[in-house]
Each structure stands twice: as structure tokens, then as C-alpha cells.
Amino acid sequence: MNVSMAMPAHGVESDRPAPPPLYARLFEAFEHAGLAWCSWKSPTRLPDAYAGRSDLDLLIARGDRQQALQILVDCGFKLAPDGPGRDDPAMTSFLGFDQASGVLLHAHVHFRLILGPSLFKNARLPSETAFLERSRLLPGRNPRVLAPEDAALLLFVRGQLEFSRLDPVQIARREQIDEKFRKDFAELAPLIDSVALRCAAEEIFDADLAGRVVRAIIDDPMGASAGLRREVAGALSLQRRCGGVEAALVGAARTLAFLFGAFNRRHLQTPRIWGRRAPGGGLVIAFVGVDGSGKSTAATMIRKWLGPEIDVVRVYFGTGDGAPSLVLAPFKALAGVIARFIKTKPKGASHGKISDRPPGPVYSALFAVWAMAVALDKRHKLITIQRAARRGFIVVTDRYPQNEIENFNDGPLLYRLPLAPDWLRRFEQAIYMRAHRAPPDLVVKLQVGPETVQRREPDMNPALIVERLASLERLQFPGAKIVCIDARAPLEDVTRKVKQAVWDVL
Missing domain, CATH: 3.40.50.300 (P-loop containing nucleotide triphosphate hydrolases)
Known part of the structure; x- marks a missing residue:
């Protein structure tokens, strides 16, 4: 159960837009029920999520899963499963309709931190419990967010795992994705305590690798070497859904399915x-x-x-x-x-x-x-x-x-x-x-x-x-x-x- 007090976080501006009523009710219900939860991506992305231009990524403790799902339904959200081959038992999506604005809202609920390219999220970062315990409330009726050090660490790990040369989504949007990461790191930089960051890193990596990860985050988070990228991925190898040849085959199959789906959606319109x-x-x-x-x-x-x-x-x-x-x-x-x-x-x-x-x-x-x-x-x-x-x-x-x-x-x-x-x-x-x-x-x-x-x-x-x-x-x-x-x-x-x-x- 989260008991931390509401406090400013991540350089929150006073003019950050308020959430739509549907999200506000959801956040309030989660807090009232004492769930361990938070929004695990940068607060700078909240305005887009509130306007329905992107999904809202929520991390919820697996032990609170059943209660959280019931709250989502009670607040007016409807379960919307992903298509075949793109679903994952640790993630699920809910859609909500904001009547005032007519916007369709998408709450993407994670019970595990599953990371990787957009078409095949293969790895897990096993830090959910620690991250949730250190999460904090944004002012007003906004959601909980990660502590700055946890947010920076998660952002760095995502940067090392999410790009794949087989993922057409990542290739097509590479510059846009890099710009988002730069903005997120720039917002977090003045808020990070290096000692706390080192402690968080050592919960995941050995002392030597944790030290190099911390230095990379502080010095140049977007310029990590290929060697460091491989070490980060290797340290999480036990948390992969599949590896080696199987992972390559699954990734290639999903890429082909995505390309056919995009072509079908634009030109063929077959069911x-x-x-x-x-x-x-x-x-x-x-x-x-x-x-x-x-x-x-x-x-x-x-x-x-x-x-x-x-x-x-x-x-x-x-x-x-x-x-x-x-x-x-x-x-x-x-x-x-x-x-x-x-x-x-x-x-x-x-x-x-x-x-x-x-x-x-x-x-x-x-x-x-x-x-x-x-x-x-x-x-x-x-x-x-x-x-x-x-x-x-x-x-x-x-x-x-x-x-x-x-x-x-x-x-x-x-x-x-x-x-x-x-x-x-x-x-x-x-x-x-x-x-x-x-x-x-x-x-x-x-x-x-x-x-x-x-x-x-x-x-x-x-x-x-x-x-x-x-x-x-x-x-x-x-x-x-x-x-x-x-x-x-x-x-x-x-x-x-x-x-x-x-x-x-x-």
C-alpha cells in the first residue's frame, strides 16, 4: 500500500492540464482503495494521454490486479484485448469514453514492466515492487509517478532494449522517439540524486555495471555505447520471454504480420x-x-x-x-x-x-x-x-x-x-x-x-x-x-x- 504524501515531482509545472473526469475518478478510486500503482512514463506525456492522442501507461502491483480491474470497470472503462500475437499476460488495455470532449481514452495497464521493441516486448525489468514503493503523487487530481531516479533508470534501460532493426515502427519513428527520450531525460536531470540513482541501479545490476549505467545516465544517456547496450540486455537475459533463435523468429514473424496488416488496412480492407x-x-x-x-x-x-x-x-x-x-x-x-x-x-x-x-x-x-x-x-x-x-x-x-x-x-x-x-x-x-x-x-x-x-x-x-x-x-x-x-x-x-x-x- 502506498502511503507517501502528495508532493511535486519531475519538475511539474503549475499549468499542467488537469486529467479528464474519467481519469480523475480512476486515480481517486485507486488511491481510496490503497492500491500500489503509478503512471510509469514521463509526466510530460500526460497531456497527450489526457487528450486521447496516446495511451496512459499504468503500473499496478500484481497482487492488486483483481481489485484494479474491477475499479477500471466501475469507473466506466471497457476491456479491449490486443490482437493475436501482440497480447501479453502481463499487460492489458482498457478504453474509456470521455463524454464531455468525445475523446476515446486508452489506459494501458501493466502488472509487470515488460520492455522491448514495439512489436515484441521480450524482456522484463523486475523492479515493480521497489518502483511502486518509491512512487509519489503529483499535485491536484493527477496520478502517481515514479521517483525521478527510478524514472531515469527505467528510461535508460528502455533506450537500450527498445530499438530493433527488425521493427518497422521503431525505424520509421526513430527521430521522433529519440526526441521524446531527450526531453524526458532533460526534465529529469535536475531532479536526480546520484546516490539514490546508484542504489536503484544496484537493485538490478551488479556493482560494476550499475556504476557504468549511472555514469552514462548522468553524462550522456543518449550516447551509450553498443557494448554497454549489450551488457544491459545480457543482465536481463533471465527475464526474457524467449531468447536466441526463437526470439529472432518471433520478431521476424511479428514484423511480417505488422507489414501485411498495415498494407491490408490501407489498401485491401480484408477482415x-x-x-x-x-x-x-x-x-x-x-x-x-x-x-x-x-x-x-x-x-x-x-x-x-x-x-x-x-x-x-x-x-x-x-x-x-x-x-x-x-x-x-x-x-x-x-x-x-x-x-x-x-x-x-x-x-x-x-x-x-x-x-x-x-x-x-x-x-x-x-x-x-x-x-x-x-x-x-x-x-x-x-x-x-x-x-x-x-x-x-x-x-x-x-x-x-x-x-x-x-x-x-x-x-x-x-x-x-x-x-x-x-x-x-x-x-x-x-x-x-x-x-x-x-x-x-x-x-x-x-x-x-x-x-x-x-x-x-x-x-x-x-x-x-x-x-x-x-x-x-x-x-x-x-x-x-x-x-x-x-x-x-x-x-x-x-x-x-x-x-x-x-x-x-x-
């Missing part, structure tokens, strides 16, 4: 885990509404909000500006060419100049091919999103197939063709029934007025706008949680409500 899975398993979140209600904007916003912390894929179920699958792409390109020669569309269309005439034979044949291509595109995407959710992804969809209401977004199309053969109708209906039987976990209905739709979609038939707004109210998606949001409100309010609805189902 292969590249980072952290969703708390409690994958989810499908669908945004529905009439054209011009802001579905694409909301789906993009949620992907950007969750994407840095959880694996997210976005799927577009429409036939407009979004990306089609390989099944639909050639038909979509051909439809764009044909549409130039069609001046008037038959009854049932939503945009452009619409007549009261039923479809003619040529239009009917072309439209039947289009309807089949659209149905096959939706089937392909339905299979993709269900696999992605099963693998732990958050799937965000712009629209979702439905068979409840004719002549409404993303429903069957062949109803417009009176002469369409029954077998073709059955084939199409089977695909939309598949979506009916696998509804999204969350459906967010974005509600707007007819004037908003008319302004954003000037080519859309005014009478059809009123009809589709009424249809949106009746759409049920049996089995899904439905949240209705007034999308006419200011964007900030809509964004906050959408984030809250998504957070509630995570």
Missing part, C-alpha cells in the same frame, strides 16, 4: 485482424437514413474515432459514390455510360426526370441485370461483414440491406419490373432475407426534414422524399438496437450523440 479487437467481440453498426441525411459523414467519423484503438472496417451498401465490390464495379461503370442516353426514367426511380410510364422491354432487361449485380454485391458484403465481426472487428456500414419496405433505400429492386420471372425474384429475395436474418447490432437512424434532403439532393423527387422519410420511421430491423438521432442539430451535437450510441454497445 484480417491487424491491431486490437473490439471489447466483448465484433459488432456491426449500420447508419441508415434517406439520401442526404449524413450517413457517409457519420460512418467516416466513427471509423476515424475508433480506428486508432480498435480494428474497424467500413462497408458501403449503396450504389452511389461509395466503393463497389469487384462484382458490382464493371456493372456500375457500364450503368454510368448507359445513363447518359436515358433522358427519362420510368416510375419507381428516385432521381432525375421520372415519368409515369412503366419500364419498357429494353430498360427492363438492363435493369434486371443491374438488380442481380446489386444483389450479388450485397451478398458478398454481407458475408464479409459477418466474418469481420466474428473475428473481432467493428464493422461500420453506410446503409444496410432491408426487405421490410418496398421502394425504400437498399431494398429489393425487381418489384419495379412487373414481368420479371418468379425465379429471379426468389433469387433476389433470398439475398435480402439473408440480411434480415443477420441484422446489425446497432442501427443509427439519422433523421432529417424534407427541406434538408431537397437541399442536399436537388435531383430527388420531392414527393418521394416525403414518402421515404415516413418509411424510415417504420423501418424496424428486428433484433437490432435502434437509436434515432436528429441530424438537423449542430454537427457537434450529432457527433456526440452518435459516439455515445456506439460506445454504449461496445
